[in-house]
Amino acid sequence: MIYTYRVTFETDSTTGKIVVSLPSLNYTADFGPTVEEALENLKELAQGFLEILAEQGKPIPPSDPVTDGVYLSLQFDKTPLLV
Numbered sequence: 001m002i003y004t005y006r007v008t009f010e011t012d013s014t015t016g017k018i019v020v021s022l023p024s025l026n027y028t029a030d031f032g033p034t035v036e037e038a039l040e041n042l043k044e045l046a047q048g049f050l051e052i053l054a055e056q057g058k059p060i061p062p063s064d065p066v067t068d069g070v071y072l073s074l075q076f077d078k079t080p081l082l083v
Contacts, residue, residue, distance in 0.1 A: 001078065005024045008021050028042070037062075054076075
């Protein structure tokens with residue numbers, strides 16, 4: 001299943017790095033020297049966040065309605081792997 005979440009952006013005034021966050025995923029946030037790197041870092045972090053929710057049996061937040069802005073799409077199967 002694909003989940004899509006709205007991304008917020010800001011620039012850290014001390015380091016100048018781009019800070020990106022996902023308000024719908026408990027404000028999961030990451031950063032990078034460029035927008036592209038910050039988004040890639042955020043995607044990896046958000047994927048891990050969804051995996052932890054699934055492992056703990058917690059619900060995955062629904063996708064945000066897509067309007068204006070930037071969105072991050074994540075491919076995620078809620079079924080935990082049996083090991």
